Amino acid sequence: MEKNEIKHLQKAKNILEARGISKHYGGIKALDDVDLVLRDGEVLAVVGDNGAGKSTLVKAITGAISRTSGTILFDGEEVRIDSPTDAKAVGIETVYQDLALVNEISITKNIFLGREIVKDNILGRVFGVLDFKKMDTETRDLFKKLDIRIADIYRDAQAFSGGQRQAVALSKTVLFGKRIAILDEPTAALGVRESKMAMDLVASLKDHGLSVIMITHNMQHVMNYCDRVMVLRLGRLVAVRDVKDVDGDTLVGLITGANKSKVA
Amino acid sequence: MTNTPKNSSTPNSSPTMTSTPNSSSTNWDAMKHQFMQIWQVLAALVLIYMVFFILSPPFRNIDTLLSIFGQASILAILACGTTVVLISGGLDLSVGSIFAVVGVVVGIALAEYELPVYAAVLIGLAVGTLLGAFNGIVQVVTGVPAFIVTLGGLTAYKGFAEILASGRDLSRFPDSFKVLGSGYLMPMIIMFGAALIIGLFLTKTRLGNHTFAIGGNEEVARLSGVKIAKSRIYYYMIGGLMAATAAILEVSKLNFAMPARGQSYELFAIAAVVIGGTSLFGGRGGVGKTIIGMLIMQTINVGLAYMGVGTSVQRIAIGAIIILAVYWDVSRRRSR
Numbered sequence: 001m002e003k004n005e006i007k008h009l010q011k012a013k014n015i016l017e018a019r020g021i022s023k024h025y026g027g028i029k030a031l032d033d034v035d036l037v038l039r040d041g042e043v044l045a046v047v048g049d050n051g052a053g054k055s056t057l058v059k060a061i062t063g064a065i066s067r068t069s070g071t072i073l074f075d076g077e078e079v080r081i082d083s084p085t086d087a088k089a090v091g092i093e094t095v096y097q098d099l100a101l102v103n104e105i106s107i108t109k110n111i112f113l114g115r116e117i118v119k120d121n122i123l124g125r126v127f128g129v130l131d132f133k134k135m136d137t138e139t140r141d142l143f144k145k146l147d148i149r150i151a152d153i154y155r156d157a158q159a160f161s162g163g164q165r166q167a168v169a170l171s172k173t174v175l176f177g178k179r180i181a182i183l184d185e186p187t188a189a190l191g192v193r194e195s196k197m198a199m200d201l202v203a204s205l206k207d208h209g210l211s212v213i214m215i216t217h218n219m220q221h222v223m224n225y226c227d228r229v230m231v232l233r234l235g236r237l238v239a240v241r242d243v244k245d246v247d248g249d250t251l252v253g254l255i256t257g258a259n260k261s262k263v264a
Numbered sequence: 265m266t267n268t269p270k271n272s273s274t275p276n277s278s279p280t281m282t283s284t285p286n287s288s289s290t291n292w293d294a295m296k297h298q299f300m301q302i303w304q305v306l307a308a309l310v311l312i313y314m315v316f317f318i319l320s321p322p323f324r325n326i327d328t329l330l331s332i333f334g335q336a337s338i339l340a341i342l343a344c345g346t347t348v349v350l351i352s353g354g355l356d357l358s359v360g361s362i363f364a365v366v367g368v369v370v371g372i373a374l375a376e377y378e379l380p381v382y383a384a385v386l387i388g389l390a391v392g393t394l395l396g397a398f399n400g401i402v403q404v405v406t407g408v409p410a411f412i413v414t415l416g417g418l419t420a421y422k423g424f425a426e427i428l429a430s431g432r433d434l435s436r437f438p439d440s441f442k443v444l445g446s447g448y449l450m451p452m453i454i455m456f457g458a459a460l461i462i463g464l465f466l467t468k469t470r471l472g473n474h475t476f477a478i479g480g481n482e483e484v485a486r487l488s489g490v491k492i493a494k495s496r497i498y499y500y501m502i503g504g505l506m507a508a509t510a511a512i513l514e515v516s517k518l519n520f521a522m523p524a525r526g527q528s529y530e531l532f533a534i535a536a537v538v539i540g541g542t543s544l545f546g547g548r549g550g551v552g553k554t555i556i557g558m559l560i561m562q563t564i565n566v567g568l569a570y571m572g573v574g575t576s577v578q579r580i581a582i583g584a585i586i587i588l589a590v591y592w593d594v595s596r597r598r599s600r
Contacts, residue, residue: 064487084487084488084489085489088489094487096484099483099484099487101484102476102477102480102481102484102485102547103480103547104476104480104547104548105476105477105480105547109473109476109477113477113484113485113488113489113490114485114488114490115488115489116470116473118470127469128469128470128471129468129469130469130470130473
């Protein structure tokens with residue numbers, strides 16, 4: 001495995017490396033010394049049973065929760081990521097499960113939440129007066145680019161369907177995630193048809209220059225949309241595979257621990 | 265599971281489907297929606313006014329209308345600050361006591377130190393803002409809930425005001441100070457001015473827009489990079505500043521200051537905010553609604569008084585209306 005890993009490392013550039021990530025809650029090891037490597041331009045799936053530590057891993061990498069230990073390298077250089085803002089600053093945009101949009105504010109305001117554009121004059125600089133015209137225009141351009149047909153961008157987010165909301169959340173990664181998009185179960189709350197739409201959008205993120213880490217429970221999505229897959233079990237990394245080298249059954253075995261002999 | 269909105273206009277549509285293709289018309293929809301919300305409260309106000317107009321002959325008088333506005337204005341200014349705090353998902357029970365402290369401080373500045381009016385006013389505003397900041401800082405540093413921190417402030421600031429005022433005669437202020445709060449016009453102008461400024465703050469600025477995001481879903485706002493703690497402190501400072509403004513006007517109007525003033529004002533303010541239709545749970549609301557909410561309360565008070573109903577019954581009526589308003593808010597949230 002060591003040799004293989006090294007060969008892979010040399011083949012494609014690693015955009016993100018998280019080394020020895022641990023998160024302990026008291027005596028409980030939610031994450032125990034997990035390594036994650038994301039290559040430039042790939043879609044990496046993170047799979048595992050409930051409680052395997054998938055969301056914890058993502059949150060520990062993006063600074064949404066504090067790490068017990070571990071270092072993060074971006075483009076081969078160590079970076080400090082202690083808060084979601086730090087992660088955004090280096091070009092990592094995250095879509096958290098159930099925590100993507102504020103229901104009470106408009107689509108445009110959701111897209112720009114935390115990164116609003118202020119007017120380019122004294123009102124903007126001194127009082128933080130917002131340039132809604134510019135933000136609306138950018139939102140429309142973004143939706144056009146991604147073929148998301150939501151016209152009523154002034155409306156509160158709660159007026160939209162699960163699929164539309166997920167599309168809006170995913171579009172934020174294109175606008176702001178200059179390099180990496182991290183998606184926590186992007187189809188969790190969606191129906192079959194909406195899931196397909198959302199996953200097509202995920203696939204198109206590549207075309208916009210993003211490398212993607214995606215947590216999922218859906219083995220079909222892993223096989224159809226991802227390049228590599230890493231498997232977590234009880235807070236530990238148990239396997240990293242090229243998707244073309246595995247099938248759904250093997251993955252399920254790795255997730256549940258049924259075929260331990262095959263663990264890399 | 266994420267929320268599955270039950271909005272009938274967009275049932276389960278896919279990401280690449282749209283409910284209304286024409287963008288300019290949807291902007292109108294959004295604006296119409298806004299107007300509809302405020303129209304409902306405004307209609308309620310007009311209706312209540314009409315009822316008293318019909319029932320009580322002495323009520324049919326322009327002076328009565330003016331006195332409603334006059335009584336509403338000082339409390340409405342205070343309630344504008346409360347609106348900001350409630351939209352952000354916070355709560356401030358201490359503004360009535362901040363009101364008392366500022367009144368006493370301004371009284372001391374004018375009567376004892378004979379400071380110029382502008383200096384006394386500025387000191388008063390600064391004290392109110394600082395006490396508001398203290399409310400916010402204690403909350404974000406200790407993590408103690410807003411209810412408890414500001415309940416502590418309610419009694420502590422009151423005690424502070426009493427200590428400051430003890431043994432002092434705080435009355436007989438210069439004429440140039442009395443101009444601020446006397447009559448109906450000046451307080452009304454200041455009320456509309458304050459509402460306009462806070463309204464612009466909430467809708468046009470970054471910090472103002474964040475009140476809705478933080479009150480709507482604090483965790484999403486945090487993950488989006490909104491600086492929650494800092495913003496919250498600012499919102500409580502605005503609450504304190506508005507309480508101070510109201511206190512200065514009242515001291516000017518009464519021509520004396522005493523620590524007993526401001527009693528229960530925080531509750532009147534919250535009542536007006538809620539009656540106006542700002543959500544007690546955060547994320548929605550506006551100052552225009554609060555002004556109307558305060559006018560509704562005062563119309564009922566004045567109207568009942570004209571009909572010879574005592575203050576005790578007035579209190580019961582207001583209490584019932586507060587519960588009705590929150591019931592409306594709760595049932596609206598449930599239907600989503």
